[in-house]
Amino acid sequence: TQLLEQSPQFLSIQEGENLTVYCNSSSVFSSLQWYRQEPGEGPVLLVTVVTGGEVKKLKRLTFQFGDARKDSSLHITAAQPGDTGLYLCAINNDKLIFGTGTRLQVFP
């Protein structure tokens, strides 16, 4: 059983659409991170959320940590082809434990 389940697994949308990616677990975490990985590269940290209910914005990306600190979501407004990539949530317990990933494809 995966500690962090992400949904959907794949997402293919047109430029300009909005989307939400979910990261769920039955465990409580002290913090959670979101990464984006583009083809041929390693994951790059987007954000760290620490407090239950916390909302962080990074341009068109909005990250939310669930009140109970068991889940998180990533919302992208007006997606662009440059948003294409693999989105990974992770818990940082010294080592990183990654979620199952959501592969996003944004078509022009």
Place this chain on the structure above:
Amino acid sequence: EAGVTQSPTHLIKTRGQQATLRCSPISGHTSVYWYQQALGLGLQFLLWYDEGEERNRGNFPPRFSGRQFPNYSSELNVNALELEDSALYLCASRTSVGLAGPPYTDTQYFGPGTRLTVL
């Protein structure tokens, strides 16, 4: 500032052979992590080195080993290669853990990876 570098970019081996992958961390970073990203299995933690010592290892057989050199660069060795070892191997670095504790909010910086193909 140079990022994390890995070599080689691609490596092709046959079953039973040994593979050696290399990683140079960001200057000033003393911790190096290795992760395996295999199709269908996601991104999994392999090994963690800090200040030249192995601090933690993931759920991988002893065929996977490594070391960290005095300049903090690191090597991952995979012995007796099996077909299922084919994957992207990612290295990441961070500053020394020191007395840090949860919540862990610091950043691991990843290299571009080494694509290992076992035929």
